[in-house]
Amino acid sequence: MIIKNKFADSMGAFRVTKVRNQAISEASDSPLLEDEVTLKARKLHQGSLPTTVCDVEEMCAGVKRFTFQFSFIPYFTPGQYLSLRLKIGDSIVSRPYSICSSRSLAKEQHQLQIIVKKADGGFVSSYLVDRLSIGDHVEIEYGLGEFTIDRFRDKPKILAIAGGVGITPFLSMAKSLQESNPHGIEMTILYGCQKESEIVAKKELDALNHDHVRVIYVLADEPSWTGEHGFISTEIIQKYAPKEPYSVFFCGPTAMKYFVIKELSKLKYDIRKIRMESFGGIDISKDTRYPKDLLDKYYKLTIHRGMETLTVDAFVQEPIAVALERAGIKIHTRCRGGVCGICRIKVISGNVYVPEENDGRRDADKKLGYVHCCHAYPMSDLEIKIPIE
Amino acid sequence: MPTAPFKSKYDVIVIGASLAGLSCALELKKHGYDVLVLEQHNLPGGVATSFVRGGVEIEASLHEMIGVGSDLHPLRVRRYFEKLGAKIDWVRIPYCYRFVSGDIDVRIRAGHDGDYSAPSLDIANACGDPDGKLFQKLMDFFALCHKVYQSANSVNTGGKINKLSLYFKHHDFVTVAGYSTKEVFEAFKFPQKVIDILSAYWIYMASPIDELPFTLYGYMIADYFGYGPYIPAHTSHDMAANLEAAAEKQGIQVEFCQKVDKIVVNNCKVQGVRLASGQEIAADFVVSGAYPNTVYSSMIEPKSEVPPIANKTVRAMEVSVSVFSVILLLDASADELGITDYATFYATDGMDTSAIFARGRTDGDWDYITSVCPNVIHKNASPEGTCLYSITYLPGPDAFEDIDLEHYQEYKGRHVADFLDKESKRLGVNLEDHILEIVVETPLTVSHYTGAYHGAIYGYRNMMNNHAVARTLTKGKEYFIDGLAFAGAHQICGDGMAPAFDNGLLGAQDVMAMDAKRKGAKR
Structure with a gap:
């Protein structure tokens, strides 16, 4: 094969070496610069950072709003959550909370807000509501999760269904829409609570209740209420849902989630399209797939962390992440629901129960014995490998 | 029982549990080195990864890959995993691609086991070939590509090369080495339509055909058209996770969530690394998955240890595209x-x-x-x-x-x-x-998850003045800091998931070459 001529063809390797050497000799030897793209990515995803509590406000009984001061703009998309990292006694814990504040508060004041309801027996929520005060320092990772309005996926009409403190992401969305709404989104919020006194941020919601945002309170247990009563049923949804095609977002307790899914499927709504965020955790003792004879047992966790080996006890009804946190062993978690995968660890030996719902593991990880430790329960003594912190 | 997470010293620290980093670590372990792999993310693979949305595992980056081949004629990546004892479920893609441009809309079948007649026929038919001459010409063209492919594979795995053996044993490889893809297309006097169809894969090399060395293009299409593109059924994370598992099984320490901030150098010689946490770990060699741009601009500690020639060499190359x-x-x-x-x-x-x-x-x-x-x-x-x-x-590095x-x-x-x-x-x-x-x-996503310079996924741009052949011939001269090697798309084999394994091997070879030099000097 001849490309140009025999001589030129035979000298190719020589030619390309020569031009490369020449390019190097002609290049500047001044120090190389860090690149703009990486610096921007770092500004966008700052990781876990120290913040200061700059405001605490009691919203209603056992419910408080906390404002965290950052030293830069904490970029986030309304609907996203943040993860608090705390040292409580000997435990090192992290917990996710939806951001409830607006974009402009982040942009102008460098602040983010969350609303926390003290849960029965809630280790972290009790600490936050009872103890966390102005001036305290908290480590925060923010801008997490995909519970956000996407202008390509979602219809311009949004039906938001909230239960209890599940209103928080919608509060952020509604406030941010009021500030800027380039794609003309209209949001109808069906907000379910037991009593009027439990409505979180009612004044703010009422103030938002015009133009692009509409709030309908649905109270289950308030006889004197003149508005909607009962649960957020097919009838209520039909009455208030937009006439045009709409997208459904749900945030509330797990039990309410199943109810709402059932009601929406009666309306022939494609339930694959519901964006859902729920809280309240999982009770594996109620999981029919879980072997009942294992309940209430404790197993031994042997933990490899780099060259170190540690051992702790683990209660079968609690995910491995909780056993680690109780023992003061740092483990990075975010969603606490099995989905995000940040707490991926390797199970070297032993049996683990992973609830099927929200098992966000990759195929290869299932095959090779990895679990997301916020969503994995010990069923025997275990040997695991966790990242060094 | 040890109470510190790391040993006080390792033979080699590999930065990044990418396909290249892990295959580099495995190669070095095989040669008796004690290896620590440090990965900043909580997953292996670098861009060879997946994510889960709406309960569905979704590939993050891989479209298709070379180097797999059929069960009967396995190519090097398939063989590599078979040797590791890892089962990857490969799926063959029957068509190389559908190509749409103006009035062209064609599907080109992939050949089997080195037979190029199916793609040649599809291209010839799409362009009109009443006398069968175009078909024959395409067969000749692919035969040339295949020669380049075979030579490059033997050069890559054979270790040492010299110019004479190249000339006699790999004549066609030498012949095309000095030409761009466009020049070779023109030598075949292909009609423009054929050139357009054959150029479709240019984006996988991300350089225009008049700047793209034919050696690389010919190599890639020899594989895609002759053996067919493949993907792992369970995404590229399956490759990464299996490599990680294999590495740990071989006794390589692989640690996640460990960001290396600095590579400590003293008197032009690598001493070890410093983590973002402040911890220092000593090592005789460091293999960096981070781009040379990142290493020389912000990782070498102290900065005064960066040799000016390293800056010159990096500046002479253009960072390739992102995504x-x-x-x-x-x-x-x-x-x-x-x-x-x-x-x-x-x-x-x-x-x-x-x-x-x-x-x-x-x-x-x-x-x-x-x-x-x-x-x-x-x-x-x-x-x-x-x-x-x-x-x-794949936008250029400047677009963002x-x-x-x-x-x-x-x-x-x-x-x-x-x-x-x-x-x-x-x-x-x-x-x-x-x-x-x-x-x-976006490039920011890539940079966030992998730390890649500029979010670049393809290493340095393949150009006639940054030719893989030239880099191979001069690589011994480019060990600027004793003990520092590289394994990633910025290595000589460039972008792609199959080349990632070759890049890992090259990084390991660089370590061993430097080690041999040190031992020689001691004697």
Whole structure:
């Protein structure tokens, strides 16, 4: 094969070496610069950072709003959550909370807000509501999760269904829409609570209740209420849902989630399209797939962390992440629901129960014995490998 | 029982548990080195990874790969995993691609086990070949590509090369070494339409055909057209996770969530690394997955240890492209949506690769779109009644430099809208009506997850003045800091998931070459 001529063809390797050497000799030897793209990515995803509590406000009984001061703009998309990292006694814990504040508060004041309801027996929520005060320092990772309005996926009409403190992401969305709404989104919020006194941020919601945002309170247990009563049923949804095609977002307790899914499927709504965020955790003792004879047992966790080996006890009804946190062993978690995968660890030996719902593991990880430790329960003594912190 | 997480010293520290990093670590372990792999992310693989959305595992980056081959004629990546004892479920893609540009709309079949007649026939038929001469010419062209392929493989795995043996044993390889892809196309006197169709894969090398060394292009298409493209059924994370598992089984310490901040150097010799946590770990050698740009600009400690020649060499090379990808989970099957092809290359404004490339370096029009629908070849890629669809362009490293974070969402949105519009029109389906999940990857995404310089996924641009052959011939002279080697797309074999394994091997060879030199000096 001849490309140009025999001589030129035979000298190719020589030619390309020569031009490369020449390019190097002609290049500047001044120090190389860090690149703009990486610096921007770092500004966008700052990781876990120290913040200061700059405001605490009691919203209603056992419910408080906390404002965290950052030293830069904490970029986030309304609907996203943040993860608090705390040292409580000997435990090192992290917990996710939806951001409830607006974009402009982040942009102008460098602040983010969350609303926390003290849960029965809630280790972290009790600490936050009872103890966390102005001036305290908290480590925060923010801008997490995909519970956000996407202008390509979602219809311009949004039906938001909230239960209890599940209103928080919608509060952020509604406030941010009021500030800027380039794609003309209209949001109808069906907000379910037991009593009027439990409505979180009612004044703010009422103030938002015009133009692009509409709030309908649905109270289950308030006889004197003149508005909607009962649960957020097919009838209520039909009455208030937009006439045009709409997208459904749900945030509330797990039990309410199943109810709402059932009601929406009666309306022939494609339930694959519901964006859902729920809280309240999982009770594996109620999981029919879980072997009942294992309940209430404790197993031994042997933990490899780099060259170190540690051992702790683990209660079968609690995910491995909780056993680690109780023992003061740092483990990075975010969603606490099995989905995000940040707490991926390797199970070297032993049996683990992973609830099927929200098992966000990759195929290869299932095959090779990895679990997301916020969503994995010990069923025997275990040997695991966790990242060094 | 040890109470510190790390040993006080390792023979080699590999930065990054990428395919290249892990295969480098495995190679070094095989030669008796004690290896520590440090990965900043919580997953192995670098860009060879996946994510889960809406309960569906979705490939993050891989469209198709070379180096797999059939069960009967396994190529090096398939053999590599077989040797590791890892079972990867490979799926063959029967067509190399569908190519759409102006009045051209063709599907080109992939050949089997080194037989090029199917693709030659498809290209010849698409361009008109009444006397069969074009078919024969295409067969000759692919035969040349295959020669280059075989020579490059033997050079790569054979270790030492010298110019004489190259000339006699690998004549065709030498012949084309000095020419661009375009020059070789012209030597075959192919009609423009054939050149356009043959150029479709240019985006996988991300250099216009008049700048792209034919050696590399010929190598790639010899494999794709002759043996067929493949993907792992369970995404590229399956490769990464299996490599990690194999590495640990061999006794390599692999640690996640460990960001290396500094490579400590003293008197031109590597001493070890310092982690973001402040901890220092000593090592005789460091293999960096981070780009040389990042290493020399911000990792070498102290900065005064960066030799000026390293800066010159890095500056003489151009950082290659990054990625902008819109990844969709759609609410209907590929059949229902009328999606018939796994991979489509769509040149929306002609096939002048120089012009396309130039526009891709700006925030302007990106008019070479690759779309991929894995469900076409792999029914279980997503649940029944859904399909995955991705739309990708590889913009130049400059395209994202000037955006401000304030307007990042709008910037992304503009390109997403453009991609969805172009693809919806081509498919005759309004994609926006079918989206269950949408994920947009940008250079910032890549930089965030992998730390890659500029979010670049392809290493240094393949150009005639940065030719892999030249880099191979001069590599011994480019050990600027004793003990520092590289394993990633910035290594000589460049971008792609199969070349990643070769890049790992090259990094390991560099370590061993430096080690031999040290031992020789001691004697």
